[in-house]
Amino acid sequence: MEFNDISDREYAVIRELLYSHTGISLGPGKKTLVISRLFKRLQAYELSSFGEYFAALKTERFPGELELAIDLLTTNETYFFREPHHFDLLKKLAEGSPKTSSFRVWSAACSSGEEAYSIAITLQEIRRMSFKLDWDVRASDISRQMLEQANSGLYDIERSETIQEDLLKRYFLKGTGRYEGLMLVARTLRDNIQFARINLIQPLPELVPFDVIFLRNVFNLFRYRH
Numbered sequence: 167m168e169f170n171d172i173s174d175r176e177y178a179v180i181r182e183l184l185y186s187h188t189g190i191s192l193g194p195g196k197k198t199l200v201i202s203r204l205f206k207r208l209q210a211y212e213l214s215s216f217g218e219y220f221a222a223l224k225t226e227r228f229p230g231e232l233e234l235a236i237d238l239l240t241t242n243e244t245y246f247f248r249e250p251h252h253f254d255l256l257k258k259l260a261e262g263s264p265k266t267s268s269f270r271v272w273s274a275a276c277s278s279g280e281e282a283y284s285i286a287i288t289l290q291e292i293r294r295m296s297f298k299l300d301w302d303v304r305a306s307d308i309s310r311q312m313l314e315q316a317n318s319g320l321y322d323i324e325r326s327e328t329i330q331e332d333l334l335k336r337y338f339l340k341g342t343g344r345y346e347g348l349m350l351v352a353r354t355l356r357d358n359i360q361f362a363r364i365n366l367i368q369p370l371p372e373l374v375p376f377d378v379i380f381l382r383n384v385f386n387l388f389r390y391r392h
C-alpha cells in the first residue's frame with residue numbers, strides 16, 4: 167500500500183468513525199480529500215500508512231487526535247451575512263416580537279462565528295434604531311478549533327467583503343501594528359454571545375427556549391449515507 171493511498175477497507179474505517187461521531191457521511195468519492203487533509207497527521211506521528219493512522223484513531227491511541235482529525239475533515243466554510251435574506255427575515259421577526267423578554271437566537275453550527283456575529287449585529291441594529299430590544303445570542307459547534315476562533319472575534323480583514331460599510335465601521339476595530347490585516351469584533355457584541363461545544367447528534371444539553379434557530383449548511387453534510 168502506498169503512503170498516499172487508502173484501501174477500500176481503510177476508507178470504510180474512517181467513514182464509520184466520522185459518521186458515528188458527527189453524523190457526517192463522507193461520500194464514496196472523497197478519498198482524495200481525506201488524503202490531502204490527513205496526510206500531515208501521518209507524518210506527525212511518523213506512520214507509514216493510513217490504515218495504521220485510522221486504527222490509532224479507533225483505539226484512541228493518541229489522545230485528542232480523533233477530535234483533530236474530525237476538525238480537519240469537516241467543512242467549516244462560512245462568511246458574514248451569508249444568505250442575506252435570512253437576516254432580513256430575522257430582522258422582521260425580532261421587530262415583530264413582544265418586547266417583554268430577550269429575543270433569543272441560537273446559531274447551532276456556528277463554525278468560526280461569522281454567523282453568530284451577523285445575527286448579533288442585526289439585532290443590535292434594531293436596538294440602536296430605538297426599538298427596545300434585548301437580545302441573547304448563543305452559538306455552538308462541534309469543532310473546538312472553530313469555537314476558539316469564534317470566541318476571539320478576530321478575523322482576517324479580507325472577510326469584511328460581505329459586511330456593509332456602515333456596519334463595518336460600527337462593529338469592528340481595524341487592527342494596527344502586529345494586528346495589521348486583521349479586524350476585531352466590537353466588545354459589545356463579543357461580550358453578549360456565549361459559545362459552547364455541542365454535538366448535534368448527541369442528546370442536547372438543557373437549553374433556554376429560542377425565538378429563532380439558525381441551523382444552516384450542516385445537515386447537507388449528513389447525507390449521502392450508503
Ligand SMILES: C[S@@+](CC[C@H](N)C(=O)[O-])C[C@H]1O[C@@H](n2cnc3c(N)ncnc32)[C@H](O)[C@@H]1O
Pocket residue numbers: 187188189190240241242243244245248274275276277278281306307308309312364365366367381382383384387
Ligand atoms: C459549513 S459550516 C456552516 C457554518 C454556518 N452555519 C454557515 O452556514 O455559514 C458547518 C459546521 O457544522 C459543524 N458540524 C458538523 N457536524 C456537526 C455536529 N455533529 N454537531 C455540531 N456541529 C457540527 C462543523 O464543525 C462546521 O463548523
